Structure formats: C-alpha cells, structure tokens
Amino acid sequence: MYLKGRTALITGSAKRIGRGIALGLAKEGVNIVLHYNTSEESALRLKDEIEEIGVKCWLVKGELSKDYAKILDNAFKLTEGNLDFLINNASIFPASKVTMENLNSIVTVNSWVPLLLSLDFSRKLSKGKIVNILDSIISGYNFERYPYFLSKKLLEIITVSLALKLSPSFQVNGVAPGLILPPEGKDNSYLENLKSFVPMKRYGNVEEVVNAVIFLLKSDFITGQIIYVDGGEHLTPRVVL
Ligand SMILES: NC(=O)c1ccc[n+]([C@@H]2O[C@H](COP(=O)([O-])OP(=O)(O)OC[C@H]3O[C@@H](n4cnc5c(N)ncnc54)[C@H](OP(=O)(O)O)[C@@H]3O)[C@@H](O)[C@H]2O)c1
Numbered sequence: 001m002y003l004k005g006r007t008a009l010i011t012g013s014a015k016r017i018g019r020g021i022a023l024g025l026a027k028e029g030v031n032i033v034l035h036y037n038t039s040e041e042s043a044l045r046l047k048d049e050i051e052e053i054g055v056k057c058w059l060v061k062g063e064l065s066k067d068y069a070k071i072l073d074n075a076f077k078l079t080e081g082n083l084d085f086l087i088n089n090a091s092i093f094p095a096s097k098v099t100m101e102n103l104n105s106i107v108t109v110n111s112w113v114p115l116l117l118s119l120d121f122s123r124k125l126s127k128g129k130i131v132n133i134l135d136s137i138i139s140g141y142n143f144e145r146y147p148y149f150l151s152k153k154l155l156e157i158i159t160v161s162l163a164l165k166l167s168p169s170f171q172v173n174g175v176a177p178g179l180i181l182p183p184e185g186k187d188n189s190y191l192e193n194l195k196s197f198v199p200m201k202r203y204g205n206v207e208e209v210v211n212a213v214i215f216l217l218k219s220d221f222i223t224g225q226i227i228y229v230d231g232g233e234h235l236t237p238r239v240v241l
Pocket of ligand 1: 011015135
C-alpha cells in the first residue's frame with residue numbers, strides 16, 4: 001500500500017522520535033497532524049519543514065490527559081474527517097517512586113490516553129491504522145522506572161487486544177524502540193554507558209524507528225504485532241531492581 005495522500009495524527013511529535021516519524025511520513029507523501037503540548041517553537045519550525053516537503057501539516061496543541069478528546073476532534077475538523085493513521089508516540093519517562101500520584105499520571109498519559117484515542121479514532125472512521133510506540137523495556141523488569149515500565153506493559157496489552165477487537169477494519173501494531181536517544185537533558189554518554197547491554201553493541205537512531213512505523217503502515221495484513229527496534233536487547237531481557 002502506498003502512503004501518499006494519507007493523513008496521520010502523531011502525538012508528541014514536535015521533537016525527538018515523534019519529529020522523526022512526522023518527517024519520515026511526510027517524505028512518504030503523508031499529510032501530518034502534528035500534536036504538541038509545550039514545544040510550540042519546535043512545532044512551528046517543524047510545520048514549515050514538513051510543508052516544504054510538499055504535504056499538508058496542521059498543528060494541534062493540548063495536554064493529553066485533559067484534552068485528548070479535543071485533540072482528536074480538532075484533528076478531524078482540520079482534516080475534514082480525512083484521517084487514516086494514529087501514531088501514539090507521546091509519553092513521559094521519569095524514574096519515579098511507586099506512589100498513587102506517579103502511577104496515575106504516568107499510566108494516564110502512556111496507556112489510558114492511547115487506548116481512549118484509539119477507541120475514539122475507531123468510532124469516527126470506517127477503517128484505519130494505529131501504531132503505538134512502546135519500549136523494549138517491556139521484555140524485562142525495571143523497578144527504577146516501575147510506573148513507566150508498567151505503563152508500557154499495559155500499552156502492549158492494549159495494542160494486542162485492540163488489534164483483535166478492532167479487526168477487520170483497523171490494524172493496531174506496536175514499535176518497541178530500545179536505546180535510541182538519551183533522555184532530554186542528558187548527552188550521548190548515557191547511551192554509551194548502556195550499549196554493552198545491546199547484543200548489537202550500539203545504540204539505534206531515529207530513522208530505524210521511523211522505518212518500522214512506515215513498514216507497519218504500508219502493510220494491509222499485519223495486526224497485533226510488536227516490532228522491537230532495539231539491536232536485539234529484548235533477547236537478553238534486563239532486570240533492574
Ligand atoms: N528515546 C528513546 O530512546 C526511547 C526508547 C524507547 C522507547 N521510546 C518511546 O518512544 C516514544 C518517543 O520517545 P521520545 O524520547 O522522543 O519522547 P519524549 O521526548 O520523552 O516525549 C515526546 C513528547 O511527548 C509529549 N508529551 C509528554 N507528556 C505529554 C502530555 N501530558 N500531554 C501532551 N504531550 C505530552 C511532549 O510534547 P511537548 O514537548 O510538546 O510538551 C514530548 O515532546 C515514547 O513513547 C517513548 O516511550 C523512546
């Protein structure tokens with residue numbers, strides 16, 4: 001399936017991996033609804049870059065836990081109902097204690113919002129494709145980032161179960177990146193220190209994640225799959241106590 005002329009809503013896509021997905025899809029001819037929350041300047045700059053590629057780009061701003069329904073409604077209005085793909089990319093990645101507050105805030109943004117956006121998306125359209133961005137952390141156990149780890153495990157279950165529930169009209173898949181970018185504010189020494197855990201002994205790049213997303217969007221027969229883009233890290237699952 002060619003992607004040219006289709007339209008994708010990508011959450012949290014002003015910067016980093018989301019930005020890469022937006023640019024990668026735009027180069028395939030996909031119109032982009034670029035969602036952002038706080039990164040307005042980056043979003044405006046990226047909009048110009050995407051339009052220079054020759055596709056349409058609309059901006060939708062909002063905090064996902066409060067505004068997820070409005071964000072999808074706005075995306076529908078702006079595109080006159082012509083959405084084809086939903087990429088649930090936005091997430092929060094703190095090393096946090098297991099408290100009710102942390103669990104609620106992280107699981108809300110990383111798991112419940114993608115679930116609710118996917119269900120709303122499927123109610124508004126007759127067919128479409130959803131890609132959830134997971135994390136290869138789900139192959140092991142991580143208590144340092146336990147709320148985040150749990151939120152991505154939950155999103156994995158949501159991905160596979162919605163693939164079944166929304167079939168045959170919607171395909172739902174996941175991409176699970178490994179070591180790709182250091183957390184905001186850290187430099188590449190973060191990745192250098194961890195790459196010995198990766199069977200391929202290197203960290204990945206954003207394009208490698210983007211290629212997996214494009215592959216899944218081009219397929220008309222794959223659903224309920226998780227593609228690990230992690231240099232084989234999921235084969236030697238890490239336990240962080
Ligand atoms: N970085 C990696 O190496 C790596 C590894 C494994 C998995 N992943 C997964 O890949 C995806 C992208 O990773 P990333 O590192 O590029 O992500 P990121 O920079 O940590 O976050 C992406 C965007 O999410 C948005 N966001 C966060 N909380 C939000 C909220 N409450 N409401 C609205 N937007 C919110 C932010 O938008 P604004 O900036 O506009 O506020 C942010 O720019 C994530 O799902 C992550 O879990 C990344």
